[in-house]
Amino acid sequence: xxxxxxxxxxxxxxxxxxxxxxxxxxxxxxxxxxxxxxxxxxxxxxxxxxxxxxxxxxxxxxxxxxxxxxxxxxxxxxxxxxxxxxxxxxx
Amino acid sequence: xxxxxxxxxxxxxxxxxxxxxxxxxxxxxxxxxxxxxxxxxxxxxxxxxxxxxxxxxxxxxxxxxxxxxxxxxxxxxxxxxxxxxxxxxxxxxxxxxxxxxxxxxxxxxxxxxxxxxxxxxxxxxxxxxxxxxxxxxxxxxxxxxxxxxxxxxxxxxxxxxxxxxxx
Numbered sequence: 001x002x003x004x005x006x007x008x009x010x011x012x013x014x015x016x017x018x019x020x021x022x023x024x025x026x027x028x029x030x031x032x033x034x035x036x037x038x039x040x041x042x043x044x045x046x047x048x049x050x051x052x053x054x055x056x057x058x059x060x061x062x063x064x065x066x067x068x069x070x071x072x073x074x075x076x077x078x079x080x081x082x083x084x085x086x087x088x089x090x091x
Numbered sequence: 092x093x094x095x096x097x098x099x100x101x102x103x104x105x106x107x108x109x110x111x112x113x114x115x116x117x118x119x120x121x122x123x124x125x126x127x128x129x130x131x132x133x134x135x136x137x138x139x140x141x142x143x144x145x146x147x148x149x150x151x152x153x154x155x156x157x158x159x160x161x162x163x164x165x166x167x168x169x170x171x172x173x174x175x176x177x178x179x180x181x182x183x184x185x186x187x188x189x190x191x192x193x194x195x196x197x198x199x200x201x202x203x204x205x206x207x208x209x210x211x212x213x214x215x216x217x218x219x220x221x222x223x224x225x226x227x228x229x230x231x232x233x234x235x236x237x238x239x240x241x242x243x244x245x246x247x248x249x250x251x252x253x254x255x256x257x258x
Contacts, residue, residue, distance in 0.1 A: 006093065013102055021109045029120065032166040034237050045106045053098045
C-alpha cells in the first residue's frame with residue numbers, strides 16, 4: 001500500500017465502523033432486540049475488515065517512484081576510505 | 092497503516108471501543124422506560140405459627156401472589172429477579188425483613204403471572220414478637236440488564252397481621 005492508500009484505508013475503516021455502529025444500534029432499538037444489534041454490528045465489522053485490511057490494488061494507485069536501477073548505477077555510492085574512521089550513519 | 096497486522100489491530104481496537112460506547116448508550120436508553128407495574132398478595136392461610144424450642148417464633152403461610160411486571164422489560168433486559176419480603180418492627184430491631192419467596196423471570200411473557208404457593212424460605216423471627224403483629228408484604232424486583240445499570244424497586248402492600256395466639 002502506498003501513502004495515499006494508507007490514508008484512504010484508515011478513513012474508510014473509521015467511517016464504515018461508525019456507520020455500522022449507528023445502523024446496528026438503531027436497528028436493534030427499533031426491533032427491540034439486543035441480539036440483532038450485535039449481529040448487524042458483527043457483520044459490519046467483518047465487511048470493514050474485508051475492505052480495508054488486505055492490500056487491495058485500489059490502495060496502490062499512487063505508487064512511489066523509486067529511483068530507476070539504471071540511473072542508480074550511473075551515480076555510484078562514494079567509496080568509504082578503508083581507515084579506522086567510521087562514520088556512524090543512521091538510516 | 093503500514094502493514095496487514097497493523098491495520099487489523101487498529102480495526103479490532105476501534106471496533107471494540109465503539110462497541111463499548113454502544114453498550115453504554117443502550118444502558119442509558121433504559122432510563123427512557125417508564126414502568127407501571129402492579130401486584131397483589133393475598134394470604135390464604137397461616138399453616139403453622141409456633142414458638143421454636145430456641146425461643147424464636149416460626150410461621151408457615153400460604154399466599155396467592157399475582158403481578159403484572161411486563162412494563163419493566165426493555166430491549167436491554169436479561170431477566171427480572173423478584174422476591175416477596177415480610178417487613179415488620181420489633182422492640183429489638185426497627186426493621187425486620189424476611190424473604191419469603193423469590194423467582195427469576197426471563198421473558199416478558201412470563202412477567203404477568205399468578206401463583207399459589209407456601210413460603211419458599213422459613214419465616215423465623217429473632218425472638219417471639221409475632222403474636223398479633225402487623226406487617227407489610229413487599230414485592231421487590233431487580234431489573235438485570237444485558238449491559239449496564241441494574242434498576243431495583245418495590246411495591247409495599249400493607250395491612251397484614253398475625254393471629255393473637257399460636258396455632
